[in-house]
Amino acid sequence: MYADLEGKVVLITGGASGLGLAAARAFADERASIVIVDLQADKAKACAQELGEGHEGIGADIASEADVAGAVAAAMTKYGKIDVVINSAGIPDTFRPTVEQDVADFRRLIDIHLTGTYMVSKAAAVHMLAQGSGAIINLSSVAGVLGLAPRNAYSAAKAGISMMTRTMGCEWARSGVRVNAVAPGYMLTPFFQKLMDEGKLDGNKILRRTPAGRFGSARNIADAMLFLASRQAEFITGVTLPVDGGYMAWGSSDDACPESL
Numbered sequence: 001m002y003a004d005l006e007g008k009v010v011l012i013t014g015g016a017s018g019l020g021l022a023a024a025r026a027f028a029d030e031r032a033s034i035v036i037v038d039l040q041a042d043k044a045k046a047c048a049q050e051l052g053e054g055h056e057g058i059g060a061d062i063a064s065e066a067d068v069a070g071a072v073a074a075a076m077t078k079y080g081k082i083d084v085v086i087n088s089a090g091i092p093d094t095f096r097p098t099v100e101q102d103v104a105d106f107r108r109l110i111d112i113h114l115t116g117t118y119m120v121s122k123a124a125a126v127h128m129l130a131q132g133s134g135a136i137i138n139l140s141s142v143a144g145v146l147g148l149a150p151r152n153a154y155s156a157a158k159a160g161i162s163m164m165t166r167t168m169g170c171e172w173a174r175s176g177v178r179v180n181a182v183a184p185g186y187m188l189t190p191f192f193q194k195l196m197d198e199g200k201l202d203g204n205k206i207l208r209r210t211p212a213g214r215f216g217s218a219r220n221i222a223d224a225m226l227f228l229a230s231r232q233a234e235f236i237t238g239v240t241l242p243v244d245g246g247y248m249a250w251g252s253s254d255d256a257c258p259e260s261l
């Protein structure tokens, strides 16, 4: 569908699960070479193997500068370039009230989401700027726009990621490197399923609050990423694209979709 993605090298953090894995499959279907970078080293390698020949799985903690440098260096050694970065690695917030929240938990979440996205983008951009082309796609969230208590660290990190998407997008706009983000609503992935299973999120309430009346699929996000990485999006940079079934557009006090249950 996107002929220009053939032969591109796509580095995906958090690519061993959920949205990152769906992106890996979608870009592999476009004949791109995929580098999965994930804390779960064995799963990263297994997922890369599952995609077929020519893909790579690397174990790394994106909150570690040394790990990030190692992963980017390994991708450069194997492929000689990085065309697309998808910053999808992430963990959920603790959902604890602010006054009970551990500062260590807050810091760890910021380290992974915000600093991790910064470090991976920075390390890859060195090569993208040298080659005069590249696309970086970050993961924001409805939580980065709306106040979803008690998710302090997660919401702050996602809002920060959206702003960093703008600043990096502006900084590199003349150098051929585009930076955009997607802001998923509630997508059925292990991440979201676990939060419902633990009673931290109420799936029925979310469905009623979502104009589309359904949860999103990981493929919905992958489709937006394919577009943002492609030539068709060549004049788009610095934006955060909601992919949320209308969740952020809805502002009434009524249920958006009461008949969804």
Ligand SMILES: NC(=O)c1ccc[n+]([C@@H]2O[C@H](COP(=O)([O-])OP(=O)(O)OC[C@H]3O[C@@H](n4cnc5c(N)ncnc54)[C@H](O)[C@@H]3O)[C@@H](O)[C@H]2O)c1
Pocket (backbone or CB within 6 Å): 013, 014, 015, 016, 017, 018, 019, 020, 037, 038, 039, 040, 060, 061, 062, 063, 087, 088, 089, 090, 091, 112, 139, 140, 141, 142, 183, 184, 185, 186, 187, 188, 189, 190, 191, 192
């Ligand atoms: N699923 C949703 O509904 C939803 C909604 C909005 C935003 N998001 C965001 O999308 C991204 C992906 O979410 P998902 O649903 O695919 O989650 P997921 O739990 O299915 O996958 C996350 C992956 O990130 C990896 N990871 C976690 N910490 C890491 C670290 N320090 N270094 C390297 N890898 C690490 C995990 O091992 C896992 O493979 C996250 O940033 C999340 O905040 C998800």
